Amino acid sequence: MMPRPLVRIAAMANKEMRHILRDPQMLAFALVMPVGLLLLFGVAVSFDIEHIPMVVVDQDHSQSSRKLADSFTVSNTFNVVAHRGDPDDAEPLFRSGAARVALVIPRGYEASVLHGPEAVAQLLIDGADNTSASVALGYANAVALSSSQRAFVELLGDATPPLEARPRTFFNPELRSAVFLVPGLMVMVLVMVAVMLTALTVAREYERGSMEQLFATPVGRLEIILGKLGPYFAIGQVQVLMVLTLGVWVFDVPMRGSVALVFLVASVFLFAMLMQGLFISVVTRNQMLAGQIAAVSTFLPALLLSGFIFPVESMPWVLQVIARILPARYLVRALRAVMLRGADFETVLPDIGAMFLFFVFLLVVATKRFKRTVA
Amino acid sequence: MMPTVVEVQELTKRYGSFTAVDRVSFEVGRGEIFGYLGANGAGKSTTIKMLCGLAAPTSGRASVAGADIAREPERVKRSIGYMSQRFSLYLDLTVEENLRFFAGAYGLGGARRDRRVQAALELAGLTDRRGTLTSALPGGVRQRLALGSALLHEPPIVFLDEPTAGVDPEARRGFWRVIRDLASQGTTVFVTTHHLDEAEHCGRVGLMVDGKLVALDTPGGLKATHVPGALYAVELADSRKMRHELANWPGVVEVEPFGPRLHVRVQGELEDDGRLEHELKHHGHNDAVVSRVEPTLEDVFLALVGTGRQSKGAA
Numbered sequence: 001m002m003p004r005p006l007v008r009i010a011a012m013a014n015k016e017m018r019h020i021l022r023d024p025q026m027l028a029f030a031l032v033m034p035v036g037l038l039l040l041f042g043v044a045v046s047f048d049i050e051h052i053p054m055v056v057v058d059q060d061h062s063q064s065s066r067k068l069a070d071s072f073t074v075s076n077t078f079n080v081v082a083h084r085g086d087p088d089d090a091e092p093l094f095r096s097g098a099a100r101v102a103l104v105i106p107r108g109y110e111a112s113v114l115h116g117p118e119a120v121a122q123l124l125i126d127g128a129d130n131t132s133a134s135v136a137l138g139y140a141n142a143v144a145l146s147s148s149q150r151a152f153v154e155l156l157g158d159a160t161p162p163l164e165a166r167p168r169t170f171f172n173p174e175l176r177s178a179v180f181l182v183p184g185l186m187v188m189v190l191v192m193v194a195v196m197l198t199a200l201t202v203a204r205e206y207e208r209g210s211m212e213q214l215f216a217t218p219v220g221r222l223e224i225i226l227g228k229l230g231p232y233f234a235i236g237q238v239q240v241l242m243v244l245t246l247g248v249w250v251f252d253v254p255m256r257g258s259v260a261l262v263f264l265v266a267s268v269f270l271f272a273m274l275m276q277g278l279f280i281s282v283v284t285r286n287q288m289l290a291g292q293i294a295a296v297s298t299f300l301p302a303l304l305l306s307g308f309i310f311p312v313e314s315m316p317w318v319l320q321v322i323a324r325i326l327p328a329r330y331l332v333r334a335l336r337a338v339m340l341r342g343a344d345f346e347t348v349l350p351d352i353g354a355m356f357l358f359f360v361f362l363l364v365v366a367t368k369r370f371k372r373t374v375a
Numbered sequence: 376m377m378p379t380v381v382e383v384q385e386l387t388k389r390y391g392s393f394t395a396v397d398r399v400s401f402e403v404g405r406g407e408i409f410g411y412l413g414a415n416g417a418g419k420s421t422t423i424k425m426l427c428g429l430a431a432p433t434s435g436r437a438s439v440a441g442a443d444i445a446r447e448p449e450r451v452k453r454s455i456g457y458m459s460q461r462f463s464l465y466l467d468l469t470v471e472e473n474l475r476f477f478a479g480a481y482g483l484g485g486a487r488r489d490r491r492v493q494a495a496l497e498l499a500g501l502t503d504r505r506g507t508l509t510s511a512l513p514g515g516v517r518q519r520l521a522l523g524s525a526l527l528h529e530p531p532i533v534f535l536d537e538p539t540a541g542v543d544p545e546a547r548r549g550f551w552r553v554i555r556d557l558a559s560q561g562t563t564v565f566v567t568t569h570h571l572d573e574a575e576h577c578g579r580v581g582l583m584v585d586g587k588l589v590a591l592d593t594p595g596g597l598k599a600t601h602v603p604g605a606l607y608a609v610e611l612a613d614s615r616k617m618r619h620e621l622a623n624w625p626g627v628v629e630v631e632p633f634g635p636r637l638h639v640r641v642q643g644e645l646e647d648d649g650r651l652e653h654e655l656k657h658h659g660h661n662d663a664v665v666s667r668v669e670p671t672l673e674d675v676f677l678a679l680v681g682t683g684r685q686s687k688g689a690a
Binding site: 004010012018208210213215216220 | 428459465479481
């Protein structure tokens with residue numbers, strides 16, 4: 001026979017699970033949203049700049065000019081959308097946004113390449129979109145550099161350049177943003193569902209009067225909180241599994257560390273977030289208010305202060321201090337460490353510890369604030 | 376004398392400057408049906424909440440089933456069943472799920488839980504509707520389910536706060552049958568109501584007015600004390616005029632219009648059978664039809680509330 005506190009916690013958890021299963025909207029919110037968010041961020045939000053529309057104005061019509069134009073189009077970075085004979089004809093394409101970059105190769109380009117003094121081609125860049133502008137600029141410099149190098153090599157015969165940079169990027173060699181985003185996305189999925197759903201659950205009991213009935217039974221405050229944590233924790237685990245599966249199979253995110261460690265890290269984070277939701281619920285006792293506070297206190301911090309998109313290290317110190325308190329940042333850091341770098345338990349222990357502290361702190365405060373009286 | 380189950384001394388609850396319950400004292404014995412009567416806001420629910428450990432008293436003390444409500448609310452909660460004024464079962468759960476949940480909340484497990492859930496289903500008359508969503512049940516049935524749920528752990532005492540509010544008369548009669556059965560098996564029932572007719576079922580009735588317990592006795596005792604004499608219903612052609620005339624007759628204590636008739640309360644010689652009718656006819660009211668009526672708790676209530684107001688006016 002189970003000890004009574006366990007019987008009571010189990011009864012709470014069982015009841016809560018049935019509420020969730022009876023509420024298709026809540027279930028849909030919990031299970032469809034992770035997939036939607038993952039697809040949204042994984043596919044639509046990409047920091048990989050590709051297919052920048054380019055217009056080519058080739059006035060030289062020579063072999064060299066075609067080679068120069070080709071060197072821009074060999075990769076997927078640029079897409080030639082039009083050819084024009086006159087730079088003035090390119091401008092309307094700029095204005096309409098049909099092209100972001102124009103490559104202008106003036107008459108006499110080949111002659112300069114072959115006989116000097118220096119070959120000049122012009123790259124016009126639309127600076128309104130600063131990301132693609134800087135990518136285009138960097139690319140143009142690289143093309144110019146490598147073309148010059150090639151020219152030198154042809155001139156000097158079999159020689160190697162004196163200095164060559166050969167950078168190697170570890171863990172995400174192609175610098176694909178999905179690899180970087182998916183572990184961070186876990187934080188978005190977990191905070192929204194975990195905090196939102198639990199924020200509503202205690203407030204709902206107050207609103208429909210069932211809390212009074214619960215308080216008249218021997219069920220303790222901690223038992224109510226633990227019983228309510230259970231089912232939402234289970235849902236959170238399903239979400240972790242969904243995000244991982246989609247991330248690894250659809251977006252080719254590597255899983256270099258242990259899957260069990262990923263679940264452990266995510267579980268500690270989940271506990272922290274479920275507790276944040278319960279805390280909000282206990283304090284507000286009102287579903288509307290709890291929902292709003294839950295949304296504000298999770299979405300923006302998880303998006304902006306977790307390091308999910310913007311590195312925490314480059315933030316002003318005030319934001320860095322806030323980020324240091326939030327479990328979101330530790331989750332993102334630990335997940336990236338385990339999934340991308342194959343980090344072991346000891347490496348992420350500080351992150352786990354920080355999230356656990358947050359959980360325990362809120363558990364104590366929420367239990368204290370949770371009065372078992374109705375008047 | 377029955378052993379005492381609830382003992383209340385000078386119990387007081389204040390919210391700021393408002394005194395919801397004002398130095399209330401009483402005792403309830405084992406197996407008693409104790410009715411707590413009063414208008415809305417008279418302090419009935421607040422008293423129950425304090426006795427159930429849901430609200431802390433401002434002053435005074437009380438014990439329920441031997442446990443002090445302020446110092447040992449957890450022990451109180453183990454020995455009581457509570458049915459709140461607001462219907463508080465979960466509407467999105469089925470009948471059986473609700474019962475199984477509350478059984479678990481009381482710490483019942485295994486075979487005892489199954490047995491008690493079955494007993495509650497039988498009490499509510501829902502053995503063949505255990506899979507029905509609670510939201511689909513009519514009000515009266517829900518109340519019986521809530522009662523069954525409050526009795527799952529076989530508490531020695533149940534507190535029922537307005538259990539029959541919004542329930543049709545037929546269902547109310549059934550509900551009271553269950554309450555009487557419970558009491559006869561030794562369960563103490565503490566019930567609030569504002570249906571004065573229901574209070575007749577109670578062993579003793581306490582009457583709350585503005586937070587004070589103004590009367591406490593058996594229904595019969597209350598009537599004898601507060602509505603002494605005999606009560607007659609009088610049917611007259613000109614009842615409105617006669618109301619004032621009758622009030623001045625010696626031996627007439629009170630005249631109240633009651634529908635088209637007058638309720639006349641008399642003491643002394645007029646109490647004798649036929650005497651009032653004889654006197655009326657003697658005074659030329661040959662059409663007068665007089666019949667004896669039993670005083671109700673409503674008369675008690677009116678008498679008490681009336682004197683309450685009078686004494687206030689005098690002070």
